Amino acid sequence: MMEYWIRRALEVVKTPFLLFDLSVVEKKYLEMKAALKKADIYYAVKANSHPRIISLLARLGSNFDVASKGEIEKLLALGVDGKRMSFGNTIKREEDIAFAYKNGIRLFAVDSEMEVEKVAINAPGSFVFVRVETDGADADWPLSRKFGTNPEHALQLLSYASKMKLIPAGLSFHVGSQNLNPESWKKAIEIAGRVFKKAMRSGLNLFLLNVGGGFPVQHTKPIPSMEEIGKAIEEAIDENLWFVHNLKVIAEPGRYMVGEAGWLVTKVLLKSERSGEKWVYIDAGVFHGLAETIQNFEYEIRVLGKEREELEEYHLAGPTCDSVDVIYDRIFLPKSITLNDLVCFINAGAYTVEYNTRFNGIEPPKMVFIEELTEISIEEKIKTRVLD
Amino acid sequence: MMEYWIRRALEVVKTPFLLFDLSVVEKKYLEMKAALKKADIYYAVKANSHPRIISLLARLGSNFDVASKGEIEKLLALGVDGKRMSFGNTIKREEDIAFAYKNGIRLFAVDSEMEVEKVAINAPGSFVFVRVETDGADADWPLSRKFGTNPEHALQLLSYASKMKLIPAGLSFHVGSQNLNPESWKKAIEIAGRVFKKAMRSGLNLFLLNVGGGFPVQHTKPIPSMEEIGKAIEEAIDENLWFVHNLKVIAEPGRYMVGEAGWLVTKVLLKSERSGEKWVYIDAGVFHGLAETIQNFEYEIRVLGKEREELEEYHLAGPTCDSVDVIYDRIFLPKSITLNDLVCFINAGAYTVEYNTRFNGIEPPKMVFIEELTEISIEEKIKTRVLD
Structure with a gap:
């Protein structure tokens, strides 16, 4: 179900965003x-x-x-x-x-x-x-x-x-x-x-x-x-x-009330292999929503459309020029993960956007409400009717 | 010299601020x-x-x-x-x-x-x-x-x-x-x-x-x-x-060009002793300018007016309801440090305000330029002349 709303959200906003279900x-x-x-x-x-x-x-x-x-x-x-x-x-x-x-x-x-x-x-x-x-x-x-x-x-x-x-x-x-x-x-x-x-x-x-x-x-x-x-x-x-x-x-x-209501949706910006180590870089990191991972907070992660694929070990890092901006040093992700894949952090409604910075001039995740998307869809319907 | 400008800045802004000398x-x-x-x-x-x-x-x-x-x-x-x-x-x-x-x-x-x-x-x-x-x-x-x-x-x-x-x-x-x-x-x-x-x-x-x-x-x-x-x-x-x-x-x-140009000026919000441990809490912490201290980055610290006092050991922490917001776990500060004392982080012009968050609804340090303060003083002088 969240997958449907992620696709809908992508019609109006860019990653990263926190998709939220009130x-x-x-x-x-x-x-x-x-x-x-x-x-x-x-x-x-x-x-x-x-x-x-x-x-x-x-x-x-x-x-x-x-x-x-x-x-x-x-x-x-x-x-x-x-x-x-x-x-x-x-x-x-x-x-x-x-x-x-x-x-x-x-x-x-x-x-x-x-x-x-x-x-x-x-x-x-x-x-x-x-x-x-x-x-x-x-x-x-x-x-x-x-x-x-x-x-x-x-x-x-x-x-x-x-x-x-x-x-x-x-x-x-x-x-x-x-x-x-x-x-x-x-x-x-x-x-x-x-x-x-x-x-x-x-x-x-x-x-x-x-x-x-x-x-x-x-x-x-x-x-x-x-x-x-x-x-x-x-x-x-x-x-x-x-x-x-x-x-x-x-x-x-705090966390209890909002944690399960949000998915942080990010996008792969880069995949690389250097000196035998595999890295995946996404467009949000410890300065843009994922601060709690510095203290090894473990989110469940889903790479959309690749849930059933074989996994392998990666470093997962954020988009800034800062070496602290490494989300997980050892994480299993789908083998074929690549540019523009959507990486979702499940149950990330708490203590994510509140820690947002604008470090490196990078836009932090904004919140997108499923309720808003429904409102947009009604507006769009009205528009369509007018145009027909 | 910076002390003079800190006093001048306090006439127009509240702590915390990054006093900066272009x-x-x-x-x-x-x-x-x-x-x-x-x-x-x-x-x-x-x-x-x-x-x-x-x-x-x-x-x-x-x-x-x-x-x-x-x-x-x-x-x-x-x-x-x-x-x-x-x-x-x-x-x-x-x-x-x-x-x-x-x-x-x-x-x-x-x-x-x-x-x-x-x-x-x-x-x-x-x-x-x-x-x-x-x-x-x-x-x-x-x-x-x-x-x-x-x-x-x-x-x-x-x-x-x-x-x-x-x-x-x-x-x-x-x-x-x-x-x-x-x-x-x-x-x-x-x-x-x-x-x-x-x-x-x-x-x-x-x-x-x-x-x-x-x-x-x-x-x-x-x-x-x-x-x-x-x-x-x-x-x-x-x-x-x-x-x-x-x-x-x-x-x-980066750091080289701006680090020595700024002092982060903060204020003591609380001093306490609990279970034999002494704590000082100031109005900026790891979410409000002092992010690098999480990785043990050591600033020189000056408590204004108490530079020559005997020191003792403290924990130094920020103002948020977050246990990660501890700046230094062991630091020597003046014995008499107390409410409203000004605690300055020397040479903090780089990688401080850029890491600002608004976590806990707390206003992060803003930048105050010595050049601005001079401009204000000229304006004030003009005003005074007009009124005289």
């Missing part, structure tokens, strides 16, 4: 709502901030996790109220906090004393939650080192927030992007449960648990279903946080 | 002209393609090494003729080759049969040079793996180009970006000399030697002077290519 986002949103009945969903805008995606999710009732003033402005322009946003970045510009506060945002993430102070000054009386570190095991993209603090320090920060006249709401964690093990969320919730108990004893009544993101997308490895992960989370909450009155649960899916 | 580019251009008397300079636009830089170099008489249609269009719009451009990317879109040809470009790099064919079809009769691989030893940023081929294959490609009615002009090589050893150019020119001789015997009269880029910029290690490198190159040419009639030599400086 109906998949709707399906993923509803799937998560069903699997996590107790949770409010805050879509992590950074995964893909295209206005069409934001508008759809806003219509479906989603809330939003934002990282900067730039993202907040984008959402406000689309009619999303600040009350539906959580400022989840633990490294905020002071003027961004003030801007958020002015526009109705009352929920902020922190993991350090200084950030508590910045929020207290620029968004007085707001709710804060503290990000607790996890070990990032079982995740393709661990997020632990840079963010989060240990449970004892988290408690101190919540007390400090209270002293600074903020409302200490609770905890967040992030099990790491593309986490393949439902037990990771369980373990993190157990830790959260212990912190909630200790907080209660010291007079702080926490009520917010932010289970973060990390919900996986199908790539080359088998992944657990949203249902399984939801079950693990809900069981862990019942077991470890049963004593919390009116617990508010938040989830922040 | 007079340094002029100095570097003239220095290279003096050191490499026999060479035509082709500035590698990809290092920093800002129109002010291009215009200045065009005025000084520089030619340009371009990587894509996007760069060609930019130069044409600034009045640079196609005859002054070399299309140095060995991975070109066919439509870009045709566009280049239509706009007067007649010089193209190749390192594979398919690229020869693409040039033959889309830029018939043009000059081509073959990129020969080097080992990239002594370079901070080797460029060998992805580009270039061995000398025997280079000869075959030159013959093939001739058969395809192109003009086989000669060879290029690249010793790797930020190369610290003048001997690297010597070694490459020795290899080139042998290929030129063999080519002559087989009836191909090569006349173009492109010595590439890689000329270093002062960072944390001592570097050889342009004079030393120029001497090494000229001696190697005299020794190995004395038999070539009317030899045309080309150099493609």
Whole structure:
């Protein structure tokens, strides 16, 4: 089916492009709502901030996790109220906090004393939650080192927030992007449960648990279903946080919500053999959509029309004059792959166009929506009728 | 001196920004002209393609090494003729080759049969040079793996180009970006000399030697002077290519020409201590100008006003919600570094803003020219006089 839309898209745009199916986002949103009945969903805008995606999710009732003033402005322009946003970045510009506060945002993430102070000054009386570190095991993209603090320090920060006249709401964690093990969320919730108990004893009544993101997308490895992960989370909450009155649960899916909705479509610019090594170069690379492959993120790849051919080993690289722009150093591609063949990166809707640069003066992939192509087809039909 | 201009810039722009001194580019251009008397300079636009830089170099008489249609269009719009451009990317879109040809470009790099064919079809009769691989030893940023081929294959490609009615002009090589050893150019020119001789015997009269880029910029290690490198190159040419009639030599400086002209000025957003580790977060990171630090590129760093303070060890990270956005994992910074301190990356004029993304909705560093600030000051003076 995607193949049909790729051909249609090629009538109006050149490669590289990210062909995107909004109906998949709707399906993923509803799937998560069903699997996590107790949770409010805050879509992590950074995964893909295209206005069409934001508008759809806003219509479906989603809330939003934002990282900067730039993202907040984008959402406000689309009619999303600040009350539906959580400022989840633990490294905020002071003027961004003030801007958020002015526009109705009352929920902020922190993991350090200084950030508590910045929020207290620029968004007085707001709710804060503290990000607790996890070990990032079982995740393709661990997020632990840079963010989060240990449970004892988290408690101190919540007390400090209270002293600074903020409302200490609770905890967040992030099990790491593309986490393949439902037990990771369980373990993190157990830790959260212990912190909630200790907080209660010291007079702080926490009520917010932010289970973060990390919900996986199908790539080359088998992944657990949203249902399984939801079950693990809900069981862990019942077991470890049963004593919390009116617990508010938040989830922040990013990759999960948009990953499977997009295919990155690229074209072969060159095939060569030098010193016995075979290379294929395509018109997008690590500076033009495929940044995550630098950290060995493995996409499923399809070369259109050559799916059943015998494979051989290649280096796969991008179009720039930069040696870092090598996508995969060892990958199996069809033997006959050649100039102008279409190379598709499956389930590449998240963290691709958001990393776009214009390095080497090269146009990065634009987004093409299947819905747009349908609109064009209607227009074309009208035109044809007029001409007939 | 730069400190004065940073304060002046802060009156009109917010961090992060790349403060840029065009007079340094002029100095570097003239220095290279003096050191490499026999060479035509082709500035590698990809290092920093800002129109002010291009215009200045065009005025000084520089030619340009371009990587894509996007760069060609930019130069044409600034009045640079196609005859002054070399299309140095060995991975070109066919439509870009045709566009280049239509706009007067007649010089193209190749390192594979398919690229020869693409040039033959889309830029018939043009000059081509073959990129020969080097080992990239002594370079901070080797460029060998992805580009270039061995000398025997280079000869075959030159013959093939001739058969395809192109003009086989000669060879290029690249010793790797930020190369610290003048001997690297010597070694490459020795290899080139042998290929030129063999080519002559087989009836191909090569006349173009492109010595590439890689000329270093002062960072944390001592570097050889342009004079030393120029001497090494000229001696190697005299020794190995004395038999070539009317030899045309080309150099493609990128980093060298603009690196020392710019300081990336950032601001501390957060300082924290978690689990015994100290972190400093600034408002630019690997997605906003500091991409090269992912490969451990070491900048000299200055924290303004705290240059003489005792240092201690920190992690230094960027402002995004991405764990990859860590600039240095171990760096020594002043003990008292804190919120709003200015952290400057010295000699960061090359390969910084060109890698800009808008990831996390964060505004990347813009360029601020000292010349612009002077213009503003004159305007302000005029205003003041009018008001008085």
